[in-house]
Amino acid sequence: MKTLKFILFAVISLTILSCADNSTEPELILSNESLAGNYNVTVLDSDIETSTIVANVPVTVANASLVGDTFQVDVVINADGTFSAGGQYRVVSTITPVGTPPITETEILTFESTSGSYILNTLDNTITFSSQDVSLLEGTFNVIVFNETTFTLNQQVEEIVGDLTVRANVNLSLERK
Numbered sequence: 001m002k003t004l005k006f007i008l009f010a011v012i013s014l015t016i017l018s019c020a021d022n023s024t025e026p027e028l029i030l031s032n033e034s035l036a037g038n039y040n041v042t043v044l045d046s047d048i049e050t051s052t053i054v055a056n057v058p059v060t061v062a063n064a065s066l067v068g069d070t071f072q073v074d075v076v077i078n079a080d081g082t083f084s085a086g087g088q089y090r091v092v093s094t095i096t097p098v099g100t101p102p103i104t105e106t107e108i109l110t111f112e113s114t115s116g117s118y119i120l121n122t123l124d125n126t127i128t129f130s131s132q133d134v135s136l137l138e139g140t141f142n143v144i145v146f147n148e149t150t151f152t153l154n155q156q157v158e159e160i161v162g163d164l165t166v167r168a169n170v171n172l173s174l175e176r177k
Helices: 002-018
Strands: 037-054 057-077 082-097 103-121 126-131 139-146 150-161 164-176
Touching: 037 082, 057 164, 082 126, 139 164
Parallel strands: none
Antiparallel strands: 037 057, 037 164, 057 082, 082 103, 103 126, 126 139, 139 150, 150 164
């Protein structure tokens, strides 16, 4: 009986293991050449927390979220370390000061096609964008997903403005055309 159970267990295990995906799709290495292409922005969202220190204790003053949609933004990334972007999108921002109801605003942001440069750091899996005019692509982002169709980035920024500390978590996703 023990032999029969062992054989049954072995057959079931082999069946499950043989059903695994055996396709060997080559991995796409993050480089200027593999990154180069035309992209559409598909996701832009940001969570922002503003806090201050009261009696040596951090206190949240307000929270905000920004969600972009209706993207008509074209991003062109070149293998020579340059990029250009232009278009428009809608952003819905919700600001919630502590102790008051949320305030929601909708705005359409438009920017002319402008250019800048980028530097890839493949060891840290980051990309740093520099531009005079494109605040959408500014600063250092962590590369979360990079494949033939999708390029997903995350940026975490902390800035001190007077007595306030502003922490932002930004997610941006680009889809290759």
